[in-house]
Amino acid sequence: MRIRAGFTLGYECAQPTPMLLMLDVHPSRQRDLVTEQVLRFDRDVQARSYTDGFGNRCTRILAPPGTVHVSTRFEIRDSGAPDTVNWNAIQHEVQDLPDDVLVYLLGSRYCDTDRLASFAWSQFGHTAPGWGRVQAICDYVHNHIAFNYQNADSTRSAHGGWTDRTGVCRDFAHLAVTLCRCMNVPARYCTGYLGDIGVPPSASPMDFSAWFEAYLGGRWYTFDARHNFPRIGRILMATGRDATDVALSTNFGQALLKHFEVETWEVADAM
Incomplete structure (x- = not known):
């Protein structure tokens, strides 16, 4: 099956504000992407990506004063199978x-x-x-x-x-x-x-x-x-470890979330 997903987030900053964004698909799912998944900004923003100590893909930006929107839209292939259940899985010492x-x-x-x-x-x-x-x-x-x-x-x-x-x-x-x-x-x-x-x-x-x-x-x-x-x-x-490590955005200064839109749905496979 294929899933179409994405978001648009809007942040309002009073001054140039360093931000850490964790908005990419996890590296373990990159191979399943049908279309490219790219973060797009509606302002001139310099962005740099890196991989953190937990293996997540992160993006560093300096958000400009005013409102900046970041968005992405993509399609990804999924097995369509439910979460795995294994009652025989052991607990390790x-x-x-x-x-x-x-x-x-x-x-x-x-x-x-x-x-x-x-x-x-x-x-x-x-x-x-x-x-x-x-x-x-x-x-x-x-x-x-x-x-x-x-x-x-x-x-x-x-x-x-x-x-x-x-x-x-x-x-x-x-x-x-x-x-x-x-x-x-x-x-x-x-x-x-x-x-x-x-x-x-x-x-x-x-x-x-x-x-x-x-x-x-x-x-x-x-x-x-x-x-x-x-x-x-x-x-x-x-x-x-918890929500601190995977926050959608970490702001090093005041940044107000002014717009929040997320979408996820199944789409029919092309014939």
Whole structure:
């Protein structure tokens, strides 16, 4: 299947403002692109790309005073298969984990493992290690947090989501990631596109989505505590310890988001 996706974002700056953008399709999905995916600006902006320590493609710009729009539109090929489910995937002993995976056991800005470790072990200590344990965490988070766009809070940590019991997709992901790490399951935060493909269309405006991956059986598997069932058509943009590492934009100065438009839908294959 083919998916058409893209966005237009508008930022207003009072003065020249350095910005870090993480808006490209993840390098692991570049080979699936049917059309070129390029960031375009409606102002004269110098942009430079690089790959960060998590393997994400990033763009550095100096946004000019006033409003600048950045956009992209592209098509990408997808298998059309739902997220992989493998109930036989094992949980590794910590001493057997690859060195580069260990960082995903540690607490981070939004994943405050120190505040949830005791609860995690009391709630999930009886579960069998492996896929079932991660799924039990997803089930708990899915039932514990009520999704509500009006209750979005960019400063809310996993513990905050646990106590507030409300939030958006990032809050589901942060809490699930944190509980996994507390149980010695490496977990990393993911962001990207997730359109209404294979599910009834939502009345809410389209947005980027957050989910997570857990390291089991020698590889990373996708989990989504918000939707809590295998979905079709995810387009990964970035992975990291939490939302700090994969923010759409990081502004080194004041930059107001004035326009936000995201689109993702399935398109018919050309005959």
